[in-house]
Structures are given as C-alpha cells and as structure tokens.
Amino acid sequence: MIASLLVAPRPRRSARRPRAPRRAGARTTLRVPDDLAETVARYAEQHRTSTNDALIRLAYDGAQRYGYERTVEELAAERRAAIERLVDGEIPPGVEPLSPEETTRAILGFRLGLYDEETYGA
Amino acid sequence: MPDAWDTSVASRMHVGERHAALLEAHRHVGAPVSIPAPTVQELVRGLTAPAVDRDRARPKLRWFRALLYHPLTIVVPFDRPAAELAGRLLAEMPHPPTRDRRRAGSRAQQRAAWALDVQIAACAFAGGYGLLTENVDDFGMLRDTIAELLPDAPPLTVSDARL
Numbered sequence: 001m002i003a004s005l006l007v008a009p010r011p012r013r014s015a016r017r018p019r020a021p022r023r024a025g026a027r028t029t030l031r032v033p034d035d036l037a038e039t040v041a042r043y044a045e046q047h048r049t050s051t052n053d054a055l056i057r058l059a060y061d062g063a064q065r066y067g068y069e070r071t072v073e074e075l076a077a078e079r080r081a082a083i084e085r086l087v088d089g090e091i092p093p094g095v096e097p098l099s100p101e102e103t104t105r106a107i108l109g110f111r112l113g114l115y116d117e118e119t120y121g122a
Numbered sequence: 123m124p125d126a127w128d129t130s131v132a133s134r135m136h137v138g139e140r141h142a143a144l145l146e147a148h149r150h151v152g153a154p155v156s157i158p159a160p161t162v163q164e165l166v167r168g169l170t171a172p173a174v175d176r177d178r179a180r181p182k183l184r185w186f187r188a189l190l191y192h193p194l195t196i197v198v199p200f201d202r203p204a205a206e207l208a209g210r211l212l213a214e215m216p217h218p219p220t221r222d223r224r225r226a227g228s229r230a231q232q233r234a235a236w237a238l239d240v241q242i243a244a245c246a247f248a249g250g251y252g253l254l255t256e257n258v259d260d261f262g263m264l265r266d267t268i269a270e271l272l273p274d275a276p277p278l279t280v281s282d283a284r285l
Contacts, residue, residue, distance in 0.1 A: 064152060068154055071123065071250070072250035073250060076248060076250030079203075080248055081275075082275035113230075
C-alpha cells in the first residue's frame with residue numbers, strides 16, 4: 001500500500017493551480033470576513049489563482065474605483081462651488097421688476113419659441 | 123480626468139458598433155462607464171418610440187438596460203448645479219452654433235437636440251467629468267462658454283471619440 005503510494009504518479013503540473021505572481025511590498029496579516037472570503041475563493045477558482053492573489057486583485061479593483069470616484073468628486077465639488085458663486089449684476093435702484101405676465105413669458109420663452117427667435121434671428 | 127459619454131458615443135457602444143471596443147476595454151479593466159442622464163433619456167426614447175419596430179428593438183433595449191443597471195455604470199445626474207448651469211448656457215446659446223452644418227432634422231428638432239446637448243455638457247461639468255463625443259464642434263463651444271461663465275472652475279475637457 002505504502003509502496004504503491006510512493007510510486008503513484010504525481011499530479012501533472014498543468015492540473016495544478018498556477019502560482020500567484022510574486023509582489024513586492026510589506027507583508028501583513030488580516031482577518032477576512034466569511035462573506036468576503038467566499039467571494040475571494042470563487043474569484044480564485046474562476047481565475048485559477050491563489051486566494052491571496054485573488055484578494056489583492058479585488059483590492060486593486062476597489063482601489064481603482066475609489067481613485068476614479070475621488071477624482072470625480074473633487075472636480076465636481078470645485079465646479080459646483082463655482083456654479084454656486086455665480087452672481088448677477090447689481091439691481092439698479094428704483095428698477096421695476098418684471099410683471100407676473102412678463103415673468104411667465106420669459107420663463108416659457110424657449111419652450112414656446114418666443115423672443116429668442118427674434119433676438120437671435122432663428 | 124474620467125469622461126462621460128455623450129449620446130453620439132453611447133448610441134454606438136453596443137455589440138458590432140464602432141464604440142463597442144471602448145466599452146469592452148472599460149469592462150476588461152473594471153473602469154466605470156459614465157453616462158449623463160439626458161443621454162439615458164435619448165437611448166430609452168429611441169428604442170421605445172412608436173416609430174420603431176418594438177419587437178426588434180426590445181433585445182437592444184434589454185441590452186442597454188442591463189448596462190445601465192450594471193455596477194460599473196454611473197448615470198451622471200441632471201441635478202441642481204447641472205440644471206442651473208444648463209439654464210445659463212441655454213440663455214447664452216439658444217441655438218446650436220453649428221446648426222447650418224447639422225445634417226438631420228428640422229429646425230425645431232435641432233433646437234430640441236441642442237437643449238439636450240446643453241444638459242449633457244452641464245451634467246458632465248457639474249458631475250466632475252470630461253466629455254467624450256463625436257460632436258466636438260458643438261461641445262467645444264459649450265466648453266468655451268462655460269469657461270467664460272466660470273473662469274475660476276476647472277474647465278470641461280472635450281475629447282473626440284472618432285480619434
């Protein structure tokens with residue numbers, strides 16, 4: 001029995017899981033929650049890699065998404081602040097505001113093709 | 123700077139069309155695809171319009187909806203800052219600057235399309251994106267108008283999707 005085990009053919013290399021790439025960087029120990037561990041295991045199986053490598057790849061995906069969102073959020077905040085700072089000119093003293101009818105007409109002007117057609121010669 | 127895709131790009135990102143490879147590249151690396159809300163409106167309207175054979179359009183509609191609900195897809199909202207900016211832009215430029223060179227549509231249709239383009243540009247700007255488009259002339263004018271209106275803000279970038 002033992003002898004037969006000793007001479008049994010070793011599993012072919014192609015059937016083994018490929019080695020994960022060696023990466024530089026600090027080693028760390030972390031606790032992986034069970035639900036995340038299941039996802040990592042599925043990913044590793046699907047991509048034929050180690051669970052360590054799967055965890056790193058998923059972390060890279062998350063980091064890329066985080067970087068994308070952060071870039072967008074920072075730019076959006078700066079632009080939105082600029083929009084909020086938009087101010088109109090001073091209101092001259094004694095000016096008569098638009099009447100209710102004029103206000104409505106101004107607001108519906110684009111929809112109804114009113115005076116912008118005259119102003120811009122459409 | 124990440125780009126939002128306008129309708130000229132998003133309408134050509136399904137399988138077999140000229141921007142399908144771009145979408146595939148985003149999927150491959152897990153990069154988000156950002157689509158302004160008015161473009162979503164155009165996509166859905168186009169594929170549900172009575173003039174279209176709905177049975178034949180349904181597979182495409184399903185494909186686009188799956189994309190819209192995909193975790194990597196971001197619909198850039200037409201929210202308060204975008205709406206305010208779009209109003210200012212449309213007041214400055216009520217007509218498309220290249221209207222004489224536009225090929226399709228009546229003048230009224232061009233006006234409607236222009237209003238959507240203004241909203242798309244405003245969404246991209248207020249949302250923190252650049253814009254990827256095949257219509258660089260019109261969006262270039264909008265970029266310049268935004269820069270005049272908001273000289274202190276980081277400018278909108280307009281990239282040519284045909285390159």
